[in-house]
Amino acid sequence: MNRFAHLIDRIGYEPRRNAKIRLMADYFRHTPDPERGFALAALTGALSFRHAKPNLIRGLMAERSDPALFGLSWDYVGDLSETVALMWRAPDPELPAPRAEPDGGAPQNPGADARPHASGADGPAPGIGHNNPPPDGEPIAPEGPCPHVPALSEVVEGLATAGKSELPRLVATWLDALDETGRWALLKLITSELRIGVSARLAKTAVASLGDIATDEVEHVWHGLEPPYRELFAWVEGKGPRPEGVNPAPFRPPMLAHPVEDEDFAKLDPALFGAEWKWDGIRLQAVAGRDPEGRLVRRIYSRTGEDVSKAFPDLVEALDFEAALDGELLIVREGRVQSFNVLQQRLNRKAVTPKMIAEYPAHLRCYDILAEGGEDLRHLPFADRRIRLESLIGRIGAPGIDLSPTVPFGSWEELAEARRDPAGAGAGPDADAIEGCMLKRLDSPYLPGRPKGPWWKWKREPFLVDAVMMYAQRGHGKRSSFYSDYTFGVWRESAGGPELVPVGKAYSGFTDQELLKLDRFVRNNTVNRFGPVREVGYGPDKGLVLEVAFEGLQRSGRHKSGVAMRFPRINRIRWDKPAGEADRLEILERILKKGETGQHPLGGAPAGGGA
Amino acid sequence: MSGMATRAADLLTLTPQGLYCPGGDFHVDPTRPVPRALITHGHSDHARSGHGHVMATAETLGIMAVRYGADFAGATQTAELGEVVRIGEVTVTFVPAGHVLGSAQIVIEHGKCRLVVSGDYKRGRDPTCLPYRPIPCDVFITEATFGLPVFRHPDARAETDKLIESARLFPERAHIVGAYALGKAQRVMALLREAGYDRPIYLHGAMERLTAFYKDHGVALGETPRVAPDDRAKLAGEIVICPPSAIQDLWARKFPDPVTAFASGWMRVRARARQKGVELPLVISDHCDWDDLCRSILETGAEEVWVTHGQEDALVHWCLSRGIRARPLHMLGYGDEEAEGQAGEAAAGAPDPDGAAADPAAADVAA
Numbered sequence: 001m002n003r004f005a006h007l008i009d010r011i012g013y014e015p016r017r018n019a020k021i022r023l024m025a026d027y028f029r030h031t032p033d034p035e036r037g038f039a040l041a042a043l044t045g046a047l048s049f050r051h052a053k054p055n056l057i058r059g060l061m062a063e064r065s066d067p068a069l070f071g072l073s074w075d076y077v078g079d080l081s082e083t084v085a086l087m088w089r090a091p092d093p094e095l096p097a098p099r100a101e102p103d104g105g106a107p108q109n110p111g112a113d114a115r116p117h118a119s120g121a122d123g124p125a126p127g128i129g130h131n132n133p134p135p136d137g138e139p140i141a142p143e144g145p146c147p148h149v150p151a152l153s154e155v156v157e158g159l160a161t162a163g164k165s166e167l168p169r170l171v172a173t174w175l176d177a178l179d180e181t182g183r184w185a186l187l188k189l190i191t192s193e194l195r196i197g198v199s200a201r202l203a204k205t206a207v208a209s210l211g212d213i214a215t216d217e218v219e220h221v222w223h224g225l226e227p228p229y230r231e232l233f234a235w236v237e238g239k240g241p242r243p244e245g246v247n248p249a250p251f252r253p254p255m256l257a258h259p260v261e262d263e264d265f266a267k268l269d270p271a272l273f274g275a276e277w278k279w280d281g282i283r284l285q286a287v288a289g290r291d292p293e294g295r296l297v298r299r300i301y302s303r304t305g306e307d308v309s310k311a312f313p314d315l316v317e318a319l320d321f322e323a324a325l326d327g328e329l330l331i332v333r334e335g336r337v338q339s340f341n342v343l344q345q346r347l348n349r350k351a352v353t354p355k356m357i358a359e360y361p362a363h364l365r366c367y368d369i370l371a372e373g374g375e376d377l378r379h380l381p382f383a384d385r386r387i388r389l390e391s392l393i394g395r396i397g398a399p400g401i402d403l404s405p406t407v408p409f410g411s412w413e414e415l416a417e418a419r420r421d422p423a424g425a426g427a428g429p430d431a432d433a434i435e436g437c438m439l440k441r442l443d444s445p446y447l448p449g450r451p452k453g454p455w456w457k458w459k460r461e462p463f464l465v466d467a468v469m470m471y472a473q474r475g476h477g478k479r480s481s482f483y484s485d486y487t488f489g490v491w492r493e494s495a496g497g498p499e500l501v502p503v504g505k506a507y508s509g510f511t512d513q514e515l516l517k518l519d520r521f522v523r524n525n526t527v528n529r530f531g532p533v534r535e536v537g538y539g540p541d542k543g544l545v546l547e548v549a550f551e552g553l554q555r556s557g558r559h560k561s562g563v564a565m566r567f568p569r570i571n572r573i574r575w576d577k578p579a580g581e582a583d584r585l586e587i588l589e590r591i592l593k594k595g596e597t598g599q600h601p602l603g604g605a606p607a608g609g610g611a
Numbered sequence: 612m613s614g615m616a617t618r619a620a621d622l623l624t625l626t627p628q629g630l631y632c633p634g635g636d637f638h639v640d641p642t643r644p645v646p647r648a649l650i651t652h653g654h655s656d657h658a659r660s661g662h663g664h665v666m667a668t669a670e671t672l673g674i675m676a677v678r679y680g681a682d683f684a685g686a687t688q689t690a691e692l693g694e695v696v697r698i699g700e701v702t703v704t705f706v707p708a709g710h711v712l713g714s715a716q717i718v719i720e721h722g723k724c725r726l727v728v729s730g731d732y733k734r735g736r737d738p739t740c741l742p743y744r745p746i747p748c749d750v751f752i753t754e755a756t757f758g759l760p761v762f763r764h765p766d767a768r769a770e771t772d773k774l775i776e777s778a779r780l781f782p783e784r785a786h787i788v789g790a791y792a793l794g795k796a797q798r799v800m801a802l803l804r805e806a807g808y809d810r811p812i813y814l815h816g817a818m819e820r821l822t823a824f825y826k827d828h829g830v831a832l833g834e835t836p837r838v839a840p841d842d843r844a845k846l847a848g849e850i851v852i853c854p855p856s857a858i859q860d861l862w863a864r865k866f867p868d869p870v871t872a873f874a875s876g877w878m879r880v881r882a883r884a885r886q887k888g889v890e891l892p893l894v895i896s897d898h899c900d901w902d903d904l905c906r907s908i909l910e911t912g913a914e915e916v917w918v919t920h921g922q923e924d925a926l927v928h929w930c931l932s933r934g935i936r937a938r939p940l941h942m943l944g945y946g947d948e949e950a951e952g953q954a955g956e957a958a959a960g961a962p963d964p965d966g967a968a969a970d971p972a973a974a975d976v977a978a
């Protein structure tokens with residue numbers, strides 16, 4: 001467990017993809033079966049434990065700590081598992097066991113026996129703290145005799161077999177035995193929150209690197225393998241045969257686009273590119289193929305290679321072909337693509353019910369084909385793949401799967417016009433779900449990753465509004481100890497004079513340096529606390545103005561202001577601007593009105609919105 | 612309030628400049644210029660220039676002269692550790708605080724009432740300064756920078772061992788260690804030397820003068836050459852110490868594939884380390900962790916505790932839950948030698964806590 005804990009701890013600090021692969025490969029190389037197999041399962045998200053939920057951890061901590069101190073600590077650290085890992089101490093987590101004062105007790109007169117100020121090099125007597133090596137070898141921690149540090153495989157087995165009532169004691173025993181990093185890893189593991197920037201694909205890449213094997217080969221055999229993956233490791237290390245049960249529907253890493261900047265167009269020849277709408281949905285890969293028994297295996301993958309088939313049974317059922325398609329998940333009702341907000345409502349639900357499927361039918365709008373009938377098409381030019389794709393979609397004839405149309409254009413100016421007004425350029429009412437254009441070189445093969453040049457994304461100009469920060473909440477992941485999610489409002493007239501009404505929430509768009517300043521602003525200007533949420537001071541002459549960029553507006557009965565923003569983000573922090581000069585609700589209502597007639601009111605003048 | 616507490620509140624009051632003793636007509640660690648200041652230690656959030664008269668240990672006076680120039684105050688008076696000195700109606704005594712070279716607690720007594728202003732202090736071992744001594748008192752005034760039970764600093768030597776191990780593991784990469792220029796940098800160097808690390812330890816220009824000051828005061832730190840701009844590319848496998856603000860700077864990127872390390876108590880919280888882009892967090896602090904704050908309060912036997920700044924709520928709660936009267940002072944302007952360094956920038960308008968060469972770009976040119 002400790003080795004695995006230190007691996008994921010290090011990976012968490014490591015930004016470089018190749019270094020992450022190296023760290024994982026090094027771990028797999030030097031860790032025996034089945035330990036490394038369970039580690040691979042943990043890294044690929046293949047483990048899940050029924051009873052071990054955050055509640056259990058909170059309960060354990062409540063037994064051992066002062067609730068006020070736990071609350072303050074959790075509020076500070078932000079992350080439950082990390083808070084518990086740091087605070088955990090057996091038997092009394094608040095106070096070290098009383099120790100004999102080693103330097104003969106405190107002097108009665110501070111003047112009488114303070115030693116002369118000797119230089120450090122002479123080696124002043126060491127201060128005695130719990131964080132120092134004990135002077136005479138006595139144990140520091142009050143745990144008593146060395147407890148047994150569990151192996152990862154023991155933890156996995158224990159979690160799988162222990163009954164619900166035994167579990168708290170078992171987890172507590174492990175926590176007592178592990179060091180801080182070990183406790184953190186254990187808690188992350190059992191709460192399925194092991195977010196360390198490693199995708200299933202990256203972990204498989206590390207496995208592949210143990211031998212001279214392509215990651216795609218690992219993807220092909222992955223189907224049908226179970227933790228702890230002994231036969232997989234044996235195969236990549238050249239000690240065993242290639243595992244049976246080749247995956248008939250493997251994931252293939254997607255090709256990604258770079259954002260295009262205005263100055264790029266001078267270098268791009270419009271004749272070499274095709275254009276499509278950029279859909280405001282979720283990128284998916286739909287793959288179907290036949291296993292050796294001739295059964296059709298159908299899978300849906302996220303763009304990082306996670307198998308998400310279970311979430312979309314309606315779409316899985318429609319995969320009646322043998323091919324790998326790249327496309328966008330959308331919700332389509334009565335032939336009309338719904339906005340991202342609608343899609344979000346389906347994604348937010350955990351359980352997939354017939355009612356939900358009927359209300360939010362999943363739809364795949366395809367823009368590429370990677371393989372067909374066992375033939376890899378990725379080396380073909382985009383224009384040729386497009387022909388294969390059009391022909392296949394025509395043959396499938398499933399209502400839930402269609403083609404992302406191309407946008408005809410002769411010059412970049414023409415395309416700019418279409419991007420400004422997708423409804424007028426053929427998208428009709430689907431324009432709500434369009435967030436710009438994609439440019440794809442007609443001769444480009446399908447290259448995994450984000451190669452610069454062949455594919456570009458050209459997003460619509462955002463709207464801008466000056467709003468006032470009202471509430472802040474802690475973020476997630478590396479931002480969990482910072483107030484990084486901000487609810488902001490604009491002014492509207494009320495019976496009692498102007499008041500701020502919340503219009504949205506944003507948690508991105510600022511730099512790390514700006515985040516530190518925003519976090520400090522929140523902590524220094526808190527006027528109210530509601531659980532994890534803090535209300536900050538605001539009013540006509542106090543408060544912080546945030547210039548917020550957003551992609552669009554919708555009417556919303558759920559919001560007090562009656563509007564909901566799409567993709568709001570902090571464009572600029574207006575430390576200089578008095579809160580009284582922030583925008584009024586009327587500007588949003590104007591945007592809404594014009595938006596409904598299909599026009600973008602601020603057009604190409606992004607700076608105009610909030611000034 | 613008991614009679615004792617009332618007297619303590621008269622003995623030391625809170626003013627916009629900081630803690631003030633009317634009986635002796637002096638401030639302790641004032642944040643703005645005052646006629647007479649007693650200063651606990653040389654960090655810039657405690658030791659500011661421009662006071663009429665400054666009383667501090669010889670080392671603290673020396674550090675202030677290094678940072679602000681010889682004329683940093685109208686007049687100075689050296690405080691001898693342990694010597695009881697009368698000022699007006701009160702007596703004061705300076706006692707080691709274990710924080711940085713020259714750091715002291717200030718004991719203020721009047722009649723039977725004894726109050727200890729501990730300044731910044733720590734109990735962890737530090738070969739570069741005298742250890743903290745617990746002083747029995749009626750009122751103990753403490754900071755609470757790491758005043759939450761999530762802060763438990765590990766053994767500092769284990770942290771420098773991590774650094775040495777990483778330098779051994781990645782001989783093709785330079786290890787850039789962010790550390791506060793006063794105290795932390797020298798402590799890290801001294802711990803590396805204790806562990807037997809005998810390669811030169813390279814210094815950013817901003818660390819030089821204070822490191823020389825430590826060496827002049829007998830702290831053995833071995834060979835510590837300054838990094839010459841052109842040499843950066845040649846320092847693969849070496850350890851380089853720089854101000855925290857420089858680790859993410861262009862200056863640091865000229866080293867071969869640098870490993871970014873940062874020595875600070877804040878590194879205990881992963882989100883804080885990641886936020887700063889640190890790859891090798893070293894949990895080394897010159898402040899007390901939670902256990903040591905609690906232990907120190909108990910050891911003074913104080914009936915009342917005032918918490919100046921930091922995570923005041925938790926420490927006050929802990930005191931109250933143990934029957935010790937406690938109140939937060941919510942003092943502003945302190946704690947920045949770590950907090951600002953962590954933000955990678957000097958507080959706007961405040962002197963740079965890391966001393967010389969505040970601007971990493973300037974340091975880049977000057978180094």
Ligand SMILES: [Zn+2]
Nearest residue numbers: 654710731948
């Ligand atoms: Zn200090």
